[in-house]
Amino acid sequence: MNWIILIIGGLFETAFATCLGKAQETTGKESYFWWGGFVISLFLSMFLLYKAISVGTNPIPIGTAYAVWTGIGAVGAVLMGIFVFNEPATFWRMFFVMALIASVVGLKLVSS
Structure with a gap:
């Protein structure tokens, strides 16, 4: 169960990075919406990280936990950058994203 909690926390880390990027692109009330999403996602992400390391x-x-959490957030942020913010998807960028995913999976496999 703690691994599921940690994965969800990592997804919220991706969400807060995405909200931060969108808040910088917008103005007025729309910007406040994204800032609110950033704060909520940040809180939930860190709370779920805390739960994964201390519950059960x-x-x-x-x-x-921290390495996996940041790895999920980093991979998610890169993918959101590519799909939402039109950042380049170069060979080397994708190569290192795949290496990061392999590292996160490896940590899960060797952890008791």
Whole structure:
């Protein structure tokens, strides 16, 4: 269950990065909407990280949890940058995103 909580927390990290990017692109009331989404996503992301490392009979070690959490957020932010913010999807960029995904999966596999 803690791994599911951690994955959801990582997705909220992607959400707060996306909201931050959209808040910079907008003005007025729309900007306030994105800033609100940023604050809510930031809180939920960090709260779920905390829950994943401290709840249940088998909490995830902080080093592993933090690496996986930031990895999910980083991969999600790059993908959102490509699909939402029209950032380039170069070979090397995608290569290193795949290496990051492999690292996150590897950490999950070697963690008890």
